Amino acid sequence: MRKFVIDQQVEDIEMPENLKLNTFLQEFHSNCTHPACSFGFYGFAFGQSPFPVPEPVKNALIANADKGAYAAVPGIQKLREAISQYNKHNFRFDVDPSRVYVGPGTKELIFNLLEILHGTVILPTPAWLGYLPQIRYLKKNYHMLHVAKNGKITPNELEHLTLRLHDRQKILILNNPNNPTGLVYSQLELEEITDVCRKHNIIVISDEIYALTTYDINKFVSMGKIYPEGTFVTNGLSKSHAAGGYRLGYVIFPQHATDLKQQFKKILATEYTATSTPIQHAAIAGFSDSREMDEYFEITRKIHQIMGEYSYNILNKIEGVKTTKPESTFYLLADFNAYTDDFLANKIMTSQKFSESLIQHPYHTALVGGDSLVLERTDFSARIAFIDYNGAKAMENYVNNTPKTSSDKIEFVKNNAPKIVDGLTMINRYLDDLKQKRISSSQKNKEAVHTR
Ligand SMILES: Cc1ncc(COP(=O)(O)O)c(C=O)c1O
Structure with missing residues (x-):
C-alpha cells in the first residue's frame, strides 16, 4: 500500500473536540452489547438546536436551487442589507451593509480573522471547544484567562493578564452569550471590558452566535455597539435558526476598517471564492424582518428557557452540585467538583474518564467534560446541553397550549422532553452510586484491617 507523507503541521494538530466527541460516543456506546444500550443514550453532549429549520428559510432554499452562479466574495448585496x-x-445595532461579510459558517470566519489579525490571543476559559485547535493550527501566541467564579471575565482580570503581554496588539475572543455557561454579559460589564481594551490595544472577536436565543432578548447587547472601532462581531444561521448544516455565518467589521476588509476579501477569495449562492438566498429569508421569523425566535427561545430552568432546578437540588443559571443558549455549566473524593476513590482521575464512565451501562448519558471545555483535566465540571427532545413537536404543543405557571412548565418538560427528565435522574443516580461505592469500599478496607 502506498504511504503518504503528511505535512508535519497537520500531524501536530490535535483532533478537534467535535470529532473526538463523535468517536468517543461510537467507541463507548455503539459497541455496547447490553440490550439496554439499544435505546441510544441521554444526549446532553451535542451543541445542536432541536428545532426544525424555519419554513421561510427552507422555502427560499428550494426556490433558489437553480442559482448556480458564483456569488460576490463578501456576499450577495441583498443578504448584506438583510x-x-x-x-x-x-439588537438595535446600526450597521452599514458594507461592514458585513458573509462566509460558510462563523467557525470559518473566526479562523479567517485569526489568519489576518496580528496579535496574542486571549482566550477566556471555560470556552467553546472550537477556538483552541484554530489558534494552535495558526501557531498564534495565546493565553488562557480563567474566568472568576461567576462565569464571566472581569476588567481587573483582563487588565492583569494584559499587563504581562508585550505584543502591540492583543485579540480577545469574547463569546457572548456564552457556550458553555449560558450566561449573558450586561451592558455595564461590556463597557468595563471596553475601557480595558481601549487602554491596552485589545481588539475583540465577539462571537455572538447565540444572541437571538437570549430568553429575555432585551438583555442582550452586542459588543459591536459598545466598542464599534475595535470589535468584529460574528453570528449566523446555526443556532438561533437551527441551521448549522447550512453553513452560513457573517462577520461585522469594526467601523472604518476599509483596508482590513480588502485584505480579508483577498483571503476569502483565496480560500473559498464565495459562500454557496442558494444558501445565501435562504439566509436572506432568515435575516429579513417577518412576523413568521419573529414568532419562530420567540417560541424557540421560550422553550430553551423552560428546558434550561428545569435542568438548572433539578441539578441544583442534587447535594454538592452547582450550576450556572442560563440566560441564553441551550447549555449550562455544572460543577461536580464536590464529588472529587468519590471520583478519585473510583479511579476516575480526569473529566475525560468521568464522561466515559457516564456513557456506559447502566447510565447511558452523554455530556461534555471539562477537558473539552478548555479546563484542567482534573476539573470535574461538565457542559449540559438540554436539547434531547423533538423540537418540532414541542413547538406545536407550545403554541397549542402555552405553559404559563411554573407547574405548567414542569409538565411541559415532562410531556415533551422525557429524555431530559430521565437523563438528569440518571446523573443523580450515577453520583449516588459513586458515593455508595466509595463508602462500601472504605468499609471493606476497614474490615480487612480488623480481620488482619
Ligand atoms: C460558541 C460557538 N461559536 C461558533 C460555533 C460555530 O458556529 P458555525 O456553525 O456558524 O460555524 C459554535 C457551534 O457550536 C459555538 O458554540
Whole structure:
C-alpha cells in the first residue's frame, strides 16, 4: 500500500473536540452489547438546536436551487442589507451593509480573522471547544484567562493578564452569550471590558452566535455597539435558526476598517471564492424582518428557557452540585467538583474518564467534560446541553397550549422532553452510586484491617 507523507503541521494538530466527541460516543456506546444500550443514550453532549429549520428559510432554499452562479466574495448585496436590517431590528445595532461579510459558517470566519489579525490571543476559559485547535493550527501566541467564579471575565482580570503581554496588539475572543455557561454579559460589564481594551490595544472577536436565543432578548447587547472601532462581531444561521448544516455565518467589521476588509476579501477569495449562492438566498429569508421569523425566535427561545430552568432546578437540588443559571443558549455549566473524593476513590482521575464512565451501562448519558471545555483535566465540571427532545413537536404543543405557571412548565418538560427528565435522574443516580461505592469500599478496607 502506498504511504503518504503528511505535512508535519497537520500531524501536530490535535483532533478537534467535535470529532473526538463523535468517536468517543461510537467507541463507548455503539459497541455496547447490553440490550439496554439499544435505546441510544441521554444526549446532553451535542451543541445542536432541536428545532426544525424555519419554513421561510427552507422555502427560499428550494426556490433558489437553480442559482448556480458564483456569488460576490463578501456576499450577495441583498443578504448584506438583510443582515444590517436584522441587527437593527433585533439588537438595535446600526450597521452599514458594507461592514458585513458573509462566509460558510462563523467557525470559518473566526479562523479567517485569526489568519489576518496580528496579535496574542486571549482566550477566556471555560470556552467553546472550537477556538483552541484554530489558534494552535495558526501557531498564534495565546493565553488562557480563567474566568472568576461567576462565569464571566472581569476588567481587573483582563487588565492583569494584559499587563504581562508585550505584543502591540492583543485579540480577545469574547463569546457572548456564552457556550458553555449560558450566561449573558450586561451592558455595564461590556463597557468595563471596553475601557480595558481601549487602554491596552485589545481588539475583540465577539462571537455572538447565540444572541437571538437570549430568553429575555432585551438583555442582550452586542459588543459591536459598545466598542464599534475595535470589535468584529460574528453570528449566523446555526443556532438561533437551527441551521448549522447550512453553513452560513457573517462577520461585522469594526467601523472604518476599509483596508482590513480588502485584505480579508483577498483571503476569502483565496480560500473559498464565495459562500454557496442558494444558501445565501435562504439566509436572506432568515435575516429579513417577518412576523413568521419573529414568532419562530420567540417560541424557540421560550422553550430553551423552560428546558434550561428545569435542568438548572433539578441539578441544583442534587447535594454538592452547582450550576450556572442560563440566560441564553441551550447549555449550562455544572460543577461536580464536590464529588472529587468519590471520583478519585473510583479511579476516575480526569473529566475525560468521568464522561466515559457516564456513557456506559447502566447510565447511558452523554455530556461534555471539562477537558473539552478548555479546563484542567482534573476539573470535574461538565457542559449540559438540554436539547434531547423533538423540537418540532414541542413547538406545536407550545403554541397549542402555552405553559404559563411554573407547574405548567414542569409538565411541559415532562410531556415533551422525557429524555431530559430521565437523563438528569440518571446523573443523580450515577453520583449516588459513586458515593455508595466509595463508602462500601472504605468499609471493606476497614474490615480487612480488623480481620488482619
Ligand atoms: C460558541 C460557538 N461559536 C461558533 C460555533 C460555530 O458556529 P458555525 O456553525 O456558524 O460555524 C459554535 C457551534 O457550536 C459555538 O458554540
